[in-house]
Amino acid sequence: EAQVTQNPRYLITVTGKKLTVTCSQNMNHEYMSWYRQDPGLGLRQIYYSMNVEVTDKGDVPEGYKVSRKEKRNFPLILESPSPNQTSLYFCASSSVLGNEQYFGPGTRLTVT
Amino acid sequence: LAKTTQPISMDSYEGQEVNITCSHNNIATNDYITWYQQFPSQGPRFIIQGYKTKVTNEVASLFIPADRKSSTLSLPRVSLSDTAVYYCLVGDLPDSWGKLQFGAGTQVVVTP
Numbered sequence: 001e002a003q004v005t006q007n008p009r010y011l012i013t014v015t016g017k018k019l020t021v022t023c024s025q026n027m028n029h030e031y032m033s034w035y036r037q038d039p040g041l042g043l044r045q046i047y048y049s050m051n052v053e054v055t056d057k058g059d060v061p062e063g064y065k066v067s068r069k070e071k072r073n074f075p076l077i078l079e080s081p082s083p084n085q086t087s088l089y090f091c092a093s094s095s096v097l098g099n100e101q102y103f104g105p106g107t108r109l110t111v112t
Numbered sequence: 113l114a115k116t117t118q119p120i121s122m123d124s125y126e127g128q129e130v131n132i133t134c135s136h137n138n139i140a141t142n143d144y145i146t147w148y149q150q151f152p153s154q155g156p157r158f159i160i161q162g163y164k165t166k167v168t169n170e171v172a173s174l175f176i177p178a179d180r181k182s183s184t185l186s187l188p189r190v191s192l193s194d195t196a197v198y199y200c201l202v203g204d205l206p207d208s209w210g211k212l213q214f215g216a217g218t219q220v221v222v223t224p
Binding site: 035043044059092100102104105 | 144146148153154155156157158161199212213214215216217
């Protein structure tokens with residue numbers, strides 16, 4: 001089944017403790033992206049990747065890192081999480097020739 | 113990228129047709145119009161995409177006038193399960209894929 005998976009789905013952590021949210025897709029898509037969603041602010045893009053080893057900042061990249069060492073994986077790294085990064089995070093992927101973004105199930109992160 | 117404007121919310125009854133209009137006055141020649149649907153705590157799901165005139169699939173229709181400065185997503189005979197947030201996106205795919213902005217979307221509430 002074609003899908004985007006994220007892990008973990010739920011995470012509660014403390015300020016400053018490094019964490020990684022994994023994202024993996026099995027559709028051989030070139031494009032991958034991370035979004036965060038907060039009440040009243042809609043979906044905002046954090047980082048995106050056009051292909052392996054190619055990443056670029058989205059609208060809200062501060063406090064986040066990403067890497068794209070393999071085509072299927074696009075982890076989101078929070079080196080020193082802060083409470084303002086408490087949010088619902090979505091990973092998405094798309095084919096270079098496709099018009100549709102496929103979204104993962106989301107990761108709800110709480111930073112205390 | 114063209115900025116989009118949608119109504120914040122719309123209410124409807126089961127069985128009625130729901131039409132959501134999106135304004136995109138600065139749409140560029142190469143831009144496509146894409147609509148997504150999102151249920152609470154789930155990732156957005158692609159509904160439909162078009163460039164001009166009318167596009168129809170099994171779940172919706174998309175009407176685009178000749179000047180392309182707006183578009184209307186039409187959901188025929190809605191049911192309670194169509195209660196969701198609907199997003200209109202405008203961009204030159206795939207070149208601007210990484211920069212697509214979702215905005216706040218339109219909350220559609222369907223009641224019995």
